[in-house]
Amino acid sequence: MIRSLYTRVVLTFLVSVIGGTILSFFVATWVFKDKLNENLQIPLLYFGQDIARIYETFPLHEAETFVHGMNQLKSYHIRIYDETGQFQSYGTLNGENPASVTMEQIKKVLDGGVVQVNPIGVSTILLGLPVTTEMGTKAMFVEPIAPPSTSFIIKWILNFSTYSLIAGSLVILVAAMFLIRPIKKLTKATRQIAVGDFNVKLNIKQKGELGALARSFEDMTHDLQELEQMRREFVSNVSHEVQSPLTSISGYAIALKQVDISDNERSRYLDIIIAEAKRMSKMSDSLLKLSLLESQSQQLRLVTFSLDEQIRRVIVAIQPQWSTRNIRFELNLKDVQLMADHDLLNQVWTNILGNSIKFSKDGGVISVSIKQDIKNVTVRISDMGIGISLEDQKRIFERFFKADRSHNRKYGGSGMGLAIVKQIVSLHQGDIRVESEPGRGTTVIVTMPITTPTD
Structure with missing residues (x-):
């Protein structure tokens, strides 16, 4: 099993090139088979017809002498058969084996027919034509000695494919190195992360x-x-x-x-x-x-309810916390209908108002207001308490974080309240932020979409 991506890339390229070349060759041969067959047979047919006309025009002795002296015999081999199967050959085979001729083929030619032998469909290796001489009709068979055009084309395609394959392989080898390098870096980095680095x-x-x-x-x-x-x-x-x-x-x-x-x-x-x-x-x-x-x-259970009424109910529910310290509330709550999780938002206002009460001075004032636009509703809760430093404001919504740690024992708390508030507001796709100055109080601003998307 090949596991290396580098090897896979190279092999995929090689298989694609070789397979594509072979497939293209066979498809091209099949598409242009008739045209190739016609073009490659024409020279052999014309040569055979010229020899036949020579025997028809000249006396037998002169015709044989003329044929013996033809330069074309370097490329063709001629055999002329009589009806007994005896033949006379012209030209040399240069060590090649002559194509076999059967008595059935000889008889067919003597009867005036034409024989063509082309085993691969695009190249004729043997052509039989009738020849009329003063001694009667004879069967002439012509075969090419030099490699046929098809063999040259195949050889050229093979050479071209080989050179293309070699050149392409070198290119893909180099390209694959650049392709694999970032993957190797990612693999190394993954191992580093796996050990905690x-x-x-x-x-x-x-x-x-x-x-x-x-x-x-x-x-x-x-x-x-x-x-x-x-x-x-x-x-x-x-x-x-x-x-x-x-x-x-x-x-x-x-x-x-x-x-x-x-x-x-x-x-x-x-x-x-x-x-x-x-x-x-x-x-x-x-x-x-x-x-x-x-x-x-935690799945949001969305319902439509009156936001201003909810805040009023929360203030009433936590009355023991603020009434004993003479803390007053100034409310500017417009009637707003909001689609949200009623219970979760109830906890948001409870936590924020609880913090405002906790960090306010006795006899202080807490202001709560609601503003609404086309898409959002904004709730502002302001107190006149100890305030929060700018540095602490950046971390106020982190779990366990407690601003002004010198007062931790006095005010208590686990530092989880605002982290929960932040998460609930985020689940509703809202936003929460804090504006504060040490000694001048804190304002918490919560912005919520009027209709919370269900997704």
Whole structure:
């Protein structure tokens, strides 16, 4: 089994050239068979007719002498038969075997017929004609001694095909080397990636299919490198986020084993353990939710509903979070009908509004507005909280990322909320962005198509 692409390319070329040449020859021969047969028989027929006229015109002795001295006998051999099968030959065969003549052919010619023997259909190797002499009718058989025209043509075609095959083979050998070189680079690069080395530079400048393949491969390598980096960061972040509550749970569980602790301390330790366990459970749920969203196994259940009414219901549902801190809402919600997944969008507004409340100052104001154009609806949620630095804004939608880490213990959270929000908005083919300045609050802008495409 031939496994080398280089060998396959070369063999394919050789088989194509040889097969095409042979097929072309037979097709051309079949198409022009009658014309070739006619053109190649004419010289032999004319020569035989000229000899017949010589015997008819001159006395037998003079005719034989004239024929013996003809220059054409270098190319033809003549045999003249009588009715008994005896013959007289003119010319030399130059070592070649004469074509066989049967008594049936002799009799046919003596009866006035013409015999032509052409086994391949395009070249006559034997021509029989009646000759009238003063001694009666005789049978003359003429055969060419020199290679017939067909043999010359075949020889020329074979030589031409051989030279074409040799020249073409040399060209394809060189061309195949250039064809295989980028594939070998791709193979080597694939092996590097297989062992975890993503620093691959192909340097393939070709255009066409191979160039497109190389560029796609480089793009894939870049994506794999980013994916591997994300995987490592994810494992590191998960380990870090899980380690903190586990340490707390382990520490306070050991403290509970002490006999001399008060009931108040025991209750406080248990509350901390329960809170940390809930945090781990919430983190696990968030990870599962985000995983489902990113794998797109979460199917959108599209319904048409009132967006402004949904946001109002979310604000009412989270009232315990903002009412105890005297936070007020300023609403500018126009009546908008939206086709989307109601439950997923409900989580979007819950997460965004929850963050706004969490990072707002007591007695602060949160503004929520809706604007609509022909195709999209835009929701703006603004607070007057601590704000986000420009550097952190670039990573705010990454999983486990927490802006202003100095406040992590104060505000809590797993850093998964906005990552889930981003994924839900993307599934609806929308867009989300943040505008913020440290100390001056944050505005989250969500743009959604009014009708979400089902594909």
